[in-house]
Amino acid sequence: MRVCVNLADYEQAAKLRMTKSAFGYYAAGAGDELTLRANVEAFQRLRLRPRMLVDVTQRDPSTTLLGHRVPMPVTVAPMGFHRLAHPEGELATVRAVTGQGLIFVASTMATSTLEAIAAAATGRLWFQLYCFRDREITRSLIRRAEAAGYSAFQLTVDVPVLGRREADIRNNFQLPEDCRVANLEPYGLGSIRGGSDRESSAQEYTDRLFDASLTWETVDWIRSQTRLPVMLKGILRGDDAARGIDHGATGIVVSNHGGRQLDSGVSTFEVLPEIVQAVRGRVPVLIDSGVRRGVDVVKALAVGASAVQLGRPVLWGLAVDGQAGVERVLSLFRMELDNALALCGCPNLAAIGPDLIARRFAEFLS
Numbered sequence: 001m002r003v004c005v006n007l008a009d010y011e012q013a014a015k016l017r018m019t020k021s022a023f024g025y026y027a028a029g030a031g032d033e034l035t036l037r038a039n040v041e042a043f044q045r046l047r048l049r050p051r052m053l054v055d056v057t058q059r060d061p062s063t064t065l066l067g068h069r070v071p072m073p074v075t076v077a078p079m080g081f082h083r084l085a086h087p088e089g090e091l092a093t094v095r096a097v098t099g100q101g102l103i104f105v106a107s108t109m110a111t112s113t114l115e116a117i118a119a120a121a122t123g124r125l126w127f128q129l130y131c132f133r134d135r136e137i138t139r140s141l142i143r144r145a146e147a148a149g150y151s152a153f154q155l156t157v158d159v160p161v162l163g164r165r166e167a168d169i170r171n172n173f174q175l176p177e178d179c180r181v182a183n184l185e186p187y188g189l190g191s192i193r194g195g196s197d198r199e200s201s202a203q204e205y206t207d208r209l210f211d212a213s214l215t216w217e218t219v220d221w222i223r224s225q226t227r228l229p230v231m232l233k234g235i236l237r238g239d240d241a242a243r244g245i246d247h248g249a250t251g252i253v254v255s256n257h258g259g260r261q262l263d264s265g266v267s268t269f270e271v272l273p274e275i276v277q278a279v280r281g282r283v284p285v286l287i288d289s290g291v292r293r294g295v296d297v298v299k300a301l302a303v304g305a306s307a308v309q310l311g312r313p314v315l316w317g318l319a320v321d322g323q324a325g326v327e328r329v330l331s332l333f334r335m336e337l338d339n340a341l342a343l344c345g346c347p348n349l350a351a352i353g354p355d356l357i358a359r360r361f362a363e364f365l366s
């Protein structure tokens, strides 16, 4: 195998190792994949104005997220079904992520139980919550996550129904029998199989079980069930972010689910300024969807984000080489960030500011 020198190389290497159906499930976006592509392009479009003649021999990319010190402003986004990539699934991922001092966000749809993930972790964990029609299931997931030592929740608000991922319909995506929705097994909901030529098995599962009537009242209800911080994941408008804070959200995750939900929805990076402005520094703003390069972290922080979440590239590392593959993806990403900081004249994150952002040429001329 040729050596992977960036995160895109890992995607190509993972593709060679995975079944078409599993790769399709990970890689795909909804519909024409317009938003999937726009996410990456939005980061690519911004140009930076590097500052020269700054001593950057000592560089420190560390920061604090919800009171916890992390070596760089990067968390790993919650993603379902890691065992499609590797037999050790989430356990390999969480060892790699927490081993590097980073926060792992475990998904409700993990193929290992949240308790097993917590037992394998050596650092901080957050839990991503899907709200089920059956509130007892949701309540029980909250209790279990608290008991297992998770320190915050990300409530996903962008899946009232699942986006139409056509790859999953074409490939008749099924969760293999040895791959279970482990957290839901106690409620008899561990299997995702079935589907039709019009609807994937994942879509059928979520239609049946996820709560499409989720509203701001539900956010209040979730908050009433726990004393842990609750972030809202999947916000794309300033007014929703401000309303989220009014409803007690302790963080906003700007996300379009990696282009897997509304196709033609805005890219996350293009709405980041609006959201930062609406939040006014009251809570941390995280951003995911399309982060692929260390320099994207500099761009996100220059606009006012506190951190980014990395999605698919982590799964590509897992598919290529289990725990070691995830470790390599994260350290590559960290090297890229370190290099970008040095070349921008930023010895630490406090030195990143809006002055690094280049005005568009057209604006400059006008």
Ligand SMILES: Cc1cc2nc3c(=O)[nH]c(=O)nc-3n(C[C@H](O)[C@H](O)[C@H](O)COP(=O)(O)O)c2cc1C
Pocket: 025, 026, 027, 039, 077, 078, 079, 080, 107, 108, 109, 128, 156, 233, 255, 256, 257, 258, 259, 260, 288, 289, 290, 291, 309, 310, 311, 312, 313
């Ligand atoms: C295979 C896969 C599974 C995902 N599963 C979940 C999930 O269970 N819960 C959730 O809130 N988001 C889920 N997401 C969305 C991610 O948390 C994140 O928003 C997205 O992957 C970020 O975009 P990126 O992959 O372009 O980095 C999933 C994404 C992928 C690619």
Ligand SMILES: CCCCC(=O)C(=O)O
Pocket: 080, 109, 159, 202, 203, 205, 206, 257, 260
């Ligand atoms: C049933 C699938 C839910 C996982 C998810 O959020 C995703 O695939 O994007």
